Amino acid sequence: MIVLFNCTCAVPTTMDSFHPVPVKVNPDLQKERDAALFNPVELTYLKDGGKDKTERRRRCELLAINDPDLQHKDISFMARNERYSNAVRKAVIIARKIKEHRLTNMEEKQLYISAATQYDTYGFGLHYGMFLPALSAQCDEEQRNYWLPLAENLKILGTYAQTELGHGTFIRGLETTAIYDPKTEEFVLHTPTLSALKWWPGNMGKTATHAVVLAQLYTNGKSYGLHPFIVQLRSLENHQPLPGITLGDIGPKLGFHSFDNGFLGFDHVRIPRRNMLMKYSQVSPDGFYIKPIHAKLTYSTMVEARVTLVSDIAYSLSQAVTIAVRYSAVRRQTEQIKGVKEPQILDYRTQQLKLFPYLAAAYAFTFTSFVITGRYIEVQNEMNDGNMESLSELHALSAGLKAFTSYVGNEGIEVCRLSCGGHGYSQASGFPELYTLTAPISTFEGENTVMLLQTARYLMKCATTAKRGLELPRFVLYLSQRQKGQCPARNESDLLDHGLLSDAFEHRARRLVIEAAQKMQSNIGKGNPQHVAWNNCHMYLLKAASAHCHFYVVQTFVKYINDTEMSDAVRDILTSLCQFYALHGIWQNAGDFLQDGYMNGNQLDMVQSLVGKLLDKIRINAVALVDAFDFRDEILCSKLGKYDGNVYEAMYEWAKNSPLNKTEVHDSYNKYLRPLMQSSKAKL
Numbered sequence: 001m002i003v004l005f006n007c008t009c010a011v012p013t014t015m016d017s018f019h020p021v022p023v024k025v026n027p028d029l030q031k032e033r034d035a036a037l038f039n040p041v042e043l044t045y046l047k048d049g050g051k052d053k054t055e056r057r058r059r060c061e062l063l064a065i066n067d068p069d070l071q072h073k074d075i076s077f078m079a080r081n082e083r084y085s086n087a088v089r090k091a092v093i094i095a096r097k098i099k100e101h102r103l104t105n106m107e108e109k110q111l112y113i114s115a116a117t118q119y120d121t122y123g124f125g126l127h128y129g130m131f132l133p134a135l136s137a138q139c140d141e142e143q144r145n146y147w148l149p150l151a152e153n154l155k156i157l158g159t160y161a162q163t164e165l166g167h168g169t170f171i172r173g174l175e176t177t178a179i180y181d182p183k184t185e186e187f188v189l190h191t192p193t194l195s196a197l198k199w200w201p202g203n204m205g206k207t208a209t210h211a212v213v214l215a216q217l218y219t220n221g222k223s224y225g226l227h228p229f230i231v232q233l234r235s236l237e238n239h240q241p242l243p244g245i246t247l248g249d250i251g252p253k254l255g256f257h258s259f260d261n262g263f264l265g266f267d268h269v270r271i272p273r274r275n276m277l278m279k280y281s282q283v284s285p286d287g288f289y290i291k292p293i294h295a296k297l298t299y300s301t302m303v304e305a306r307v308t309l310v311s312d313i314a315y316s317l318s319q320a321v322t323i324a325v326r327y328s329a330v331r332r333q334t335e336q337i338k339g340v341k342e343p344q345i346l347d348y349r350t351q352q353l354k355l356f357p358y359l360a361a362a363y364a365f366t367f368t369s370f371v372i373t374g375r376y377i378e379v380q381n382e383m384n385d386g387n388m389e390s391l392s393e394l395h396a397l398s399a400g401l402k403a404f405t406s407y408v409g410n411e412g413i414e415v416c417r418l419s420c421g422g423h424g425y426s427q428a429s430g431f432p433e434l435y436t437l438t439a440p441i442s443t444f445e446g447e448n449t450v451m452l453l454q455t456a457r458y459l460m461k462c463a464t465t466a467k468r469g470l471e472l473p474r475f476v477l478y479l480s481q482r483q484k485g486q487c488p489a490r491n492e493s494d495l496l497d498h499g500l501l502s503d504a505f506e507h508r509a510r511r512l513v514i515e516a517a518q519k520m521q522s523n524i525g526k527g528n529p530q531h532v533a534w535n536n537c538h539m540y541l542l543k544a545a546s547a548h549c550h551f552y553v554v555q556t557f558v559k560y561i562n563d564t565e566m567s568d569a570v571r572d573i574l575t576s577l578c579q580f581y582a583l584h585g586i587w588q589n590a591g592d593f594l595q596d597g598y599m600n601g602n603q604l605d606m607v608q609s610l611v612g613k614l615l616d617k618i619r620i621n622a623v624a625l626v627d628a629f630d631f632r633d634e635i636l637c638s639k640l641g642k643y644d645g646n647v648y649e650a651m652y653e654w655a656k657n658s659p660l661n662k663t664e665v666h667d668s669y670n671k672y673l674r675p676l677m678q679s680s681k682a683k684l
């Protein structure tokens, strides 16, 4: 370890940190760092997967942060047009620099991109995020050889065009048609109605030259459902839309201001037969259809994206708690004893109760993202060998976790913003961008309620399988085990046991899944058709899916601590954080644990008391816990969350840059105010 800080206060911090040496660290923040009971760098290494990986990440980030070509004024001071243009400019530079820096590894590229884009969207987000993955997953060998080099070398720029104006969730109901014409060996793409216009695809409004378009396939007069097609949208010479194609931007949104989400219509546009992506299903030249080995393989791009979003949410929530915890350490408010300095707001129990559940969740989701990413890779390998057995499991897991984590993540970011009082509302805080960037994750890649219902659908099947005594996949194996009676905790120390806490969430999940299955059965027993019974049982199904995901996260957190090598000090704080995550979850959902008598009032009292006690353990380490996320100021983009804690100086400097401050007297004074105030009527 090296001594890095040459600060004006107390003892220099020994931290293997890559933050630049600040001239002066806010003394309150320094005091927090000095008091921490573990070394945050150790936790950084753990989170990154080892010291080497941390160093590599930091190198990639610095390459972007220190690059003069990637600098620009704060996006908060840009209008939409300028933001879009800036995002495209940067995307082009990023592409060039990735080559120059020889960043060939996917992880390194992503790290570089995320540091270079900071808290804005990436101008080629859909190209890399969905277009390339869709091509990789859905092209056959020959198509891959043709399209991938073009896409990878940015000779074409792509998007993923699935959603329509009238249809987003229910994709079987999409209206865009692709009718095969064997005479010319072409598909004819057509938008039959207004509601069939493709609507929302990112980078489609102004940027993309190509799209993977999801359309209803017809051949030999028969409909075969949704299939992916690669379609050229714009000329590669002058970027004009091609004949028969209508394109545009859908207008400003809640956020994503630099993104050109677009609309797209086809008027009998012809594409070659081989533009249907044919890895899983094919149409022969004479129009014969060959079906895929699994009906839902067309949806695989969405599964991949949902897995990635769990990591994105963990990352955004980590940023939000970093800002809020650091700010809460430097912000002082409300004199308690006359003449004595106002306390740090982080000392208020209510502030801790706002922030620490999300601090714990940020870690829980980070570890969960490791596990689901690992599982995704395993299943992908199985599928590459032609084994589709685990696809349903992966779909249920990724859909549920994407929904569960993004609900909590969105809520957490908003709570963090509120916890910063008025300054949280300023763009200087970073929250408006962070919130609006993360908010649509609850909607895109599958609306959250719908995704939880998909998980519930899978769990209902598993409940039936379990009842029949048949084998279940590992992550739902608990459904085939018997309920364990009552929670055995006799005192507070019992309730700190990770095994006991995990069992409590397991019990709750199993009970709610079985209850939902019974409600479904009794609804169907009353003569209701399946879809009516399903709708009647929505409230049980949603709760069951959510409880299942909650259990999965708690179990993963526990397992991570048990299975990972770490120092005693880090183990100690992660243990407290995990206990807090679980106990707070029980406290917040007390009804579920009391409803069937699994826990009693006395145990709940102990849970609540422990939540209070753990606040102290986390309080002393809170700043170190957020430091361990290791966000540089240039990446956090928040004046409230600055590493040196010099918040007020930073806010004042930032405000001076507001375009309204360019002139001392604004134009509107001469145009409107002066005539008003100097008119005879306005005289007092």
Ligand SMILES: CCCCCCCCCCC/C=C/C(=O)SCCNC(=O)CCNC(=O)[C@H](O)C(C)(C)COP(=O)(O)OP(=O)(O)OC[C@H]1O[C@@H](n2cnc3c(N)ncnc32)[C@H](O)[C@@H]1OP(=O)(O)O
Pocket (backbone or CB within 6 Å): 121, 122, 125, 126, 129, 130, 160, 162, 163, 168, 169, 170, 171, 172, 202, 296, 299, 300, 302, 303, 312, 313, 316, 391, 392, 395, 437, 438, 443, 444, 445, 446, 447, 450, 454, 457, 458
């Ligand atoms: C922090 C910063 C982040 C910055 C990010 C910047 C970049 C921004 C990028 C944003 C990009 C956004 C892109 C998009 O949004 S693309 C569009 C995404 N759209 C969706 O996700 C649509 C959601 N709808 C669906 O997935 C399906 O229609 C739905 C699953 C809801 C229903 O499908 P369907 O009606 O066909 O299915 P059924 O309900 O009848 O079920 C039939 C069986 O199929 C199983 N199933 C469903 N989906 C899958 C799947 N993906 N894989 C495997 N199996 C699946 C389902 O469980 C049923 O199985 P059983 O019959 O066995 O029960």
Ligand SMILES: Cc1cc2nc3c(=O)[nH]c(=O)nc-3n(C[C@H](O)[C@H](O)[C@H](O)COP(=O)(O)OP(=O)(O)OC[C@H]3O[C@@H](n4cnc5c(N)ncnc54)[C@H](O)[C@@H]3O)c2cc1C
Pocket (backbone or CB within 6 Å): 126, 160, 161, 162, 163, 167, 168, 169, 170, 199, 200, 201, 202, 256, 261, 440, 443, 444, 445, 446, 447, 448, 449, 450, 453
């Ligand atoms: C920022 C952003 C970027 C996007 N980028 C893309 C993109 O690049 N490409 C693309 O193709 N699409 C994109 N989308 C579209 C996105 O995928 C859809 O908006 C999303 O899938 C939700 O579908 P929807 O809008 O039809 O919602 P709806 O389904 O209309 O949802 C509205 C309400 O109906 C409820 N509901 C719907 N169906 C059911 C059901 N079966 N049971 C119970 N409740 C139900 C939902 O829970 C919700 O409360 C993007 C969207 C956003 C916001």
